[in-house]
Amino acid sequence: MAIKLDKYVIDRLGLAEIIAVAKKKTVPQHKQSFWYYWGGISLFCFLVQIVTGVLLLLYYRPGPEAYESVRQITYEMHFGWLVRSVHNWSADLFLLSVFVHMFSVFFMKAYRAPREFGWWSGMALLVLGLVFGFSGYLLPMDDLAYFATKVGLEIPNSIPVVGPSIANLIRGGIEVGQFTVQRFFALHAVILPLIFLPLLGLHLWLVQKHGMAVPVSEDEKPVAARKTIPFFPNFIAKDLAMWLITMNVIALLAAVFPWQLGEPADSLKPAPVGIHPEWYFMSQFQTLKIMGRLFPGYAGEAIGMTLFTVGLLLWFLIPFYDIKGKGALRARNATYFGLMVVAILIGTTMWGYLAKN
Amino acid sequence: MNYPVWEVPVIGGAWVIGIVSIFHVLIAWFAVGGGIYLPVAEAKLYREGKEEWLPVLMKHSRFFLVLTSVLGATSGVGIWFAIGLVQPEATSTLIHNFVFGWAIEWVFFIIELSAAAVYYYTWNRIPRKLHLKVGYLYAVASFLTLVIINGILSFMLTPGQTWLHAAGSGHEATWFWWAFFNPTYFPSLVMRLLACLSLAGIYALVTYSRVEDEALARTKVAMVRWSARWMLPMFVLLPLVLVWFLAMVPAENRGLLQLGMTTIGSGAFTQVTRVAMLTIITSMTIVGVVYFFVYRSPRDFSMSHAVAVLGLAAVATASTEYARETLRKPYVIGAHMYSNGVRKTQVAGYNADGYLTHSTWKPPVNDELVVGKAMFRGQCMSCHTESGYRSMRRLLQARDQKGIDRLLDSLHHPTSDSMYVKYMPPLVGKPDEIAALGRFLSTLSAAPPAPALTSQPKQQARLR
Secondary structure (H helix, E strand, O other): OHHHHHHHHHHHHOOHHHHHHHHHOEEEEOOOHHHHHHHHHHHHHHHHHHHHHHHHHOOOOOOOOHHHHHHHHHHOOOOHHHHHHHHHHHHHHHHHHHHHHHHHHHHOOOOOOOOHHHHHHHHHHHHHHHHHHHHHHHOOOEHHHHHHHHHHOHHHHOOOOOHHHHHHHHHOOOOOOHHHHHHHHHHHHHHHHHHHHHHHHHHHHHHHHHOOOOOHHHHOOOHHHOEEEEHHHHHHHHHHHHHHHHHHHHHHHHHHOOOOOOOEOOOOOOOOOOOOOOHHHHHHHHHHHHHHHHOOOHHHHHHHHHHHHHHHHHHHOHHHHOOOOOOHHHHHHHHHHHHHHHHHHHHHHHHHHHHHO | OOOOOOOOOOOHHHHHHHHHHHHHHHHHHHHHHHHHHHHHHHHHHHHHOOHHHHHHHHHHHHHHHHHHHHHHHHHHHHHHHHHHHHOHHHHHHHHHHHHHHHHHHHHHHHHHHHHHHHHHHOOOOOOHHHHHHHHHHHHHHHHHHHHHHHHHHHHHHOOOHHHHHHOOOOOHHHHHHHHHOOOOHHHHHHHHHHHHHHHHHHHHHHHHHOOOOHHHHHHHHHHHHHHHHHHHHHHHHHHHHHHHHHHHOOHHHHHHHHOOOOOOOOOOOOHHHHHHHHHHHHHHHHHHHHHHHHHOOHHHOOHHHHHHHHHHHHHHHHHHHHHHHHOOOOEEEOOOEEOOOOEHHHHHHHHHHOOHHHOOOOOOOOOHHHHHHHHHHHHOOOOOEOOOOOEHHHHHOOOOHHHHHHHHHHHHOOOOOOOHHHOOOOOOOOHHHHHHHHHHHHOOOOOOOOHHHHOHHHHHHHHO
């Protein structure tokens, strides 16, 4: 029955050719194959966010009623809390899996030719993901969202000369308020998806075009000694299994730790004690705090911002200075650089949370 | 309060029972289901001449023996320790009613454990027919342990009107069979049996996934597929039996499942819905995984797949057990004993004479905070902790003394439309005891102290 149904669908949609190509395509199989699944996990989390985001759109009202509409979704509507919790948890898992994916790509040196554009498009997707997170965080307009956004917007505000104008443009005024919510909503639900989706399409096409990179240790083996598995159905089946596991992890988190809503935002109230940004901005936040302590005044912020910019540029441009065949020392240095970035990110994030407590 | 209170910080006593029980159930159900699976597979081996199955089945029976007889048996004893310490009153009631039931169960345990050992150690040493008989003996004995324990567990949810009429008369044990074959007995038994058989199929996959010998590749495929087919009837029947079970559960208990549909409001007891939802999602995932990754791709089925399926089964089992236990709220023994050990028939007496008056473990000093803490330990701590699971600090939020007193009053005089009446026992005791509890709770609340409410004469008057 299932086989007949398969054939029915394949014949009508003309999938036979695509399947034939997919069957010819292979995926390397080695000790580090586990890391190949993280791109797929990110994609799954993003798809979950689209579906739940559309459902939230049905009831969310940006502007002055933003808080009330999220309150209704969370505490009054049938399974509204579930949709919102799944949306938020999948957003967190999306960013986590993108980070893991990025570092696995980095350490496998998958940014080297011919995969440079895959690296750059992936980096752009990560930045967009972070902006998704930042813009979405304000939308419930509770006290935590309000103050976290206020603190977050201090970063563009601190850019010399043009900073205040940029911050005002983002806020829609000199204070975070209903116009900010309106702008962030437009950014979150319209502008970012419009940029993200074609870029994602390009990224996926590049992955298909160039295939999976292998770690250096595997690359050194003779071709005949390398193991592969067919992309279809074997790799796809494993990828889907990871999606199923991710779905269950999201369900577990949403059920056990549903996303609550704080008090309505009140600009007259003092900021909650220990206010801090979400975990994916904690490292930058803590670094700025450390710099502020080491170099009081404007110098601290300027040094912190310069460090981020230089670090980000070095990271982004790594395909230009770690090139295959240009010497083992250079390749090793790039790996050390990656390890240092991981250590700084994890270390400052943990420091941030420990300092908060 | 006839027994001392065991104070477990952070996770609370209920979770001690929960953790030990969930671990035990995962193994005990395998003991029952696997006990049926093994001789059925062995019979198939003999009937169809599948000699290549033999080494794999022998390996599986070793895994089965070690897991069930070591971890299953020790965790079972662990449950006795845990329930005896956390819910002594309820445990005492169960022992008084079912002592002979448990005695019979232990007889079956002895047969079960002996048969399991004989079964494993006599592969290829005794005639095949006899070996198979030992396997069936194990299957029958382990199934009978389920038959017994199911009667006791389902009794706790639905003791049945006949037993409830006799409750408190001192002759409850006379109504043993009525209590045993209570309204949810049969749906529970069928449901548990199906779950046991499903788990047996999943555990078998763990053994089969470890068959790496190329010479046994075809055997692995055949056995993995057979296990998937083994699970199919359970997957079809389980949802139907769940509907049957829920139909037999009293409407007010069933209603608890709906509390979390619309809200996640703190203190609204919404977790049952959320956890029940997890059961559905993980169970559906297991069905999908078993079809696509076990039945359709048996060759690629690896140890990591098997562990993932087992992990999902563990989450499904844990969430089902949590939901089932929570469905009894506000009782620990349906319509008879509240979850804090107070019997329904004792409420009026405790309100008239005082809760602590009837307690063997009275506080030694008549200090309001000490009395309040004793009330908390006796009536709240079976479900709440001060600052961990179901934390009072979190639930009270920033309630001031007035707010806390109002809350306690609504628990002491519950009205039929109160949401608390659905899942919380009524608060019992004399007004001064309840006031003392309020004072103790105010020390946990984040509200700033209100000077007008702490006037000394008022409190002393309350204590008198």
